[in-house]
Each structure stands twice: as structure tokens, then as C-alpha cells.
Amino acid sequence: MKSLKELAKDNKWIFSFWGLLVVISILNVFNFSFISNVIQYIYYGLYILSTLIILLIIKKSEFQMGNLIITLINLLAMIIAVKNEFVALPLLLIYPFVASKKLNFVSIILSTFTYFIAIIWIVFFLTFGRMNFSINEEIGNIPSPNGAYNLVIISNNQGALGGATITNLDKIYLKIMKYRKLVFYDDWGVENQIKWIDNKSFNIDGHIINVNTKKVIYGDR
Incomplete structure (x- = not known):
């Protein structure tokens, strides 16, 4: 069984590409x-695909990850999903591919329990919940005079709410990239x-x- 360092060395191009993602x-x-x-969704697809390829490489080498580490990864996935569920989704692939098969009852129960909770949290509550109960439509954008900033107006329709x-x-x-607040x-x-x-204002x-404000201002109505 090879170590992760050896696997990364033997598959340098895919590990380097994945590291960038x-x-x-x-x-x-x-x-x-x-x-x-469009580029953002292409990136998501490449990120998930490259993660899957790397996990297949690791699985083929028979490398196994401790269940307590898997538990921490599952918890991390739930936290990350609050900000971006698409980034968190590939973390759900780790448990079925590289979780240790060694019999340690407590750690196996913990990793399995947190894994299924993570699936429920990420896939059902966040992904489907956001799709079904809130529709965001960009209704306007106003660039700054020098083009360094852009004000984006979004209509957030929550139906009966x-x-x-x-x-x-x-x-x-x-x-190429933007930072949004x-x-x-x-x-x-x-x-x-x-x-x-x-x-600047x-x-x-x-x-x-x-533009440097860190506060959110609420309408007077």
C-alpha cells in the first residue's frame, strides 16, 4: 500500500490540477x-470529477483513512455547505471510497452517523431547499466608472414568505474573478x-x- 505522498508523486498532473481546484x-x-x-459551473464539474478520479486512484492503492478523520471531514462538509454546498459535495465521496475497514465500533458508528447526517444536510436541506423555496433573479447591475466594481441588484422571491x-x-x-458582499x-x-x-462610493x-464598508444597510421601509 502506497502513502498519499507516493500516490501524489506518481500522479503528479491530476493531483496538481486538483490542488488548484x-x-x-x-x-x-x-x-x-x-x-x-458558465465558467463557475464548469469549475464545479471539474472539481467534482477530479476529486472522484483521485479517490479512485487512492482506493485502487488500498489506502484507508481512519474513521475519526472521516468523522471530522463529514462535520467540515456540513459547515462548508452553509456557505457553498457545491464545494462541500465532493467531501461526501471520501467516506465510501477510503474509510477504514478496521473494526473499531465507536469510530465506525461516528463516521457512519455523521456521513448520513451530512448527506441529509447538504443534499436535501440545502441544495433542494434553496432551489424550491427561494428564487434569485438578477434584475440589474451598475458598474463603477472605472469598472473595478459592480453593483448587482437581485430579486429574492421566497413565494408566500x-x-x-x-x-x-x-x-x-x-x-476573471469577483469578490461579492x-x-x-x-x-x-x-x-x-x-x-x-x-x-469608491x-x-x-x-x-x-x-466600497470598503463592512456593514449591511437596511431599507427605510
Whole structure:
């Protein structure tokens, strides 16, 4: 049985490519993403596929991971899923592929229990829940004069629960990636008056907001 280090050395190209995707995944958890939705979904597909290939390589080598470590990974997947369930999904592949078969009753019970809880949490509650009970529609975007930032207005329709009109601020990096943060929150259906004052500040319904703000402002209604 080879160690993970030896497997990575023997399969350098796929492990290196996967490592790059993991770095992008970490950025995703902290609100960075590709500007293009098409590229973002291609990345998700490659991330899941490369994770599957690596786990198949590891499984073929008969490498096994301790059940307590698997338990921690399952818990980590549930935490990550709160921010981005697509990033967390590949972590669910680890248990069935490389979980240790050694008989340790307590650790096996823990890893198995947390695995099924993670599946319920990620797949059913987060993925299907977000798809069925909340519809986000981008209804406008207003770039800053220098193009370094973009205000994105989103209609968040939650059906009978109402919804919200959300204004996000995207900071653009190399015209490829963006960092998004929520800056203004109002009732659903409200048409906010939004305009840039200069490259670093903008006006939403009389509220002057700087691009470096860390606060979320709520509408006056």
C-alpha cells in the first residue's frame, strides 16, 4: 500500500490540477467566484470529477483513512455547505471510497452517523431547499466608472414568505474573478434609486456607501 505522498508523486498532473481546484474552492467559501456563471459551473464539474478520479486512484492503492478523520471531514462538509454546498459535495465521496475497514465500533458508528447526517444536510436541506423555496433573479447591475466594481441588484422571491431586494457589491479581479458582499437589503419589489458618486462610493436611496464598508444597510421601509 502506497502513502498519499507516493500516490501524489506518481500522479503528479491530476493531483496538481486538483490542488488548484481546491484553492479555488477555498476562495469560493470566502465569497470569491468566477464572473462568468458558465465558467463557475464548469469549475464545479471539474472539481467534482477530479476529486472522484483521485479517490479512485487512492482506493485502487488500498489506502484507508481512519474513521475519526472521516468523522471530522463529514462535520467540515456540513459547515462548508452553509456557505457553498457545491464545494462541500465532493467531501461526501471520501467516506465510501477510503474509510477504514478496521473494526473499531465507536469510530465506525461516528463516521457512519455523521456521513448520513451530512448527506441529509447538504443534499436535501440545502441544495433542494434553496432551489424550491427561494428564487434569485438578477434584475440589474451598475458598474463603477472605472469598472473595478459592480453593483448587482437581485430579486429574492421566497413565494408566500415574501422576499427581498438585495444589492451586492462585486469587486472585480483581472476581469476573471469577483469578490461579492451584501451592502443593501430592502423589501421585495422595491425599486431602489442607485447611482455611483465616484469610483469608491455610491448612493442607494440617499445612503452614501463606501466600497470598503463592512456593514449591511437596511431599507427605510
